[in-house]
Amino acid sequence: KNEVEQSPQxxxxxxxxxxxxxxxxxVGISALHWLQQHPGGGxxxxxxxxxxxxxxxxxxxxxxxxxKHSSLHITASHPRDSAVYICAVNKGTSYDKVxxxxxxxxxxxx
Amino acid sequence: xxxxTQTPSHQVTQMGQEVILRCVPISNHLYFYWYRQILxxxxxxxxxxxxxxxSEKSEIFDDQFSVERPDGSNFTLKIRSTKLEDSxxxxxxxxxxxxxxxxxxxxxxxxxx
Numbered sequence: 001k002n003e004v005e006q007s008p009q010x011x012x013x014x015x016x017x018x019x020x021x022x023x024x025x026x027v028g029i030s031a032l033h034w035l036q037q038h039p040g041g042g043x044x045x046x047x048x049x050x051x052x053x054x055x056x057x058x059x060x061x062x063x064x065x066x067x068k069h070s071s072l073h074i075t076a077s078h079p080r081d082s083a084v085y086i087c088a089v090n091k092g093t094s095y096d097k098v099x100x101x102x103x104x105x106x107x108x109x110x
Numbered sequence: 111x112x113x114x115t116q117t118p119s120h121q122v123t124q125m126g127q128e129v130i131l132r133c134v135p136i137s138n139h140l141y142f143y144w145y146r147q148i149l150x151x152x153x154x155x156x157x158x159x160x161x162x163x164x165s166e167k168s169e170i171f172d173d174q175f176s177v178e179r180p181d182g183s184n185f186t187l188k189i190r191s192t193k194l195e196d197s198x199x200x201x202x203x204x205x206x207x208x209x210x211x212x213x214x215x216x217x218x219x220x221x222x223x
Contacts, residue, residue, distance in 0.1 A: 033211065041199055043153070043214040086153065095205075096141065096158035096166045098212070103152060 003027050004101035006087050012107045019074040021104045023087030026068065030093050034061050034072045035086040037103065043086070046072070077108045112136045114215035116202050122221045123192055131187045131218045133202030142185045143203040143212065144177065146170070153201070159185065192222045 004025045013019050023032070034046040047054050047061040049070075054061050058077075063070040074081055087101040115134045123129050135142050144156040157167040159177055174190045185204075189196055199219050203212040 035214075040216075041147075041219075042216045043201060045211045045213065048211040088153070094166060096143070096160075097168070098143075098145075098155050100153040100155075 001026070002102065003091070003099050004087055004089055006085075006101040006104050008104060009102070010105045010107075012109065013077050015078060015108055015110050017077050017108075019077050019081075019106065019108075021072045021074075021085050021087075021106070023070045023072070023101055024068055025070075025087075025089050025099075025101075027089065027091050027099070029089040029091060030095060031090045032063055032070050033086075033088040033090075033098065034059075034070075035088060037084040037086055039083070046085075074106075079108045079110050082107050112213075114202055114204055114213050116200075116215035116218050118218060119216065120219045120221070122223065125194060125222055126191050129189050129192055129220065131189075131200050131202075131220070133185045133187075133204075133215055134183055135185055135202065135204030136206070136213055137183070139204035139206045139213075141165075141205045141207075141212075142177075142179070143205075144187045145201040145203065146198040147201065147217075148195075148198045156187070156200075189220075192220075194222050196220060197222045 007022045031050045036044045058075045060073040084103040086103045088098045117132045142159040147153045157171045158165045176188045199217045201217045202215040205212045
């Protein structure tokens with residue numbers, strides 16, 4: 001069983017819709033990351049969090065440590081948000097070894 | 111804005127050959143990483159490097175792999191004798207301190223024929 005799971009696997013949304021991507025993990029962690037992978041392959045770090053909530057522009061990330069669950073929300077989605085969104089965790093107390101989820105492929109249609 | 115760079119962007123090599131993938135991390139960063147992503151699969155951790163030594167490595171990082179920071183700016187991944195299954199995108203990343211996010215390079219696509 002994967003230590004980091006994401007849902008949905010694929011998501012298609014209309015421009016302007018509110019989007020939620022979920023991540024659950026089965027191990028103890030020191031931090032959780034949300035990453036964006038563009039169609040060309042490049043990876044950009046969106047958030048790193050270990051508790052609570054963070055907001056950056058139209059993106060919001062939350063984490064519930066007790067439930068081992070995190071969500072990434074995108075408000076007022078735009079076609080340029082189309083990408084693969086990856087949840088990843090630092091396992092245990094390590095800030096080095098990162099375990100990646102399978103990714104959620106998001107397509108936002110105009 | 112500072113960024114992690116990687117060269118080459120695409121490397122084609124024959125099975126059994128040695129390859130060196132190069133990365134230039136962000137200049138004041140202390141922690142360095144290599145990851146790989148086989149086409150259609152998730153990203154996998156290979157190795158982390160701090161203070162001129164490996165701090166953690168995965169089961170994938172066997173004796174055919176090695177890392178080096180030869181000159182204080184470059185960070186390299188060497189694959190000694192490439193196999194077909196080494197074909198993947200290899201990402202370098204760096205971070206500045208204990209509680210800082212990682213910055214990823216654009217990746218090197220390695221194709222082993």
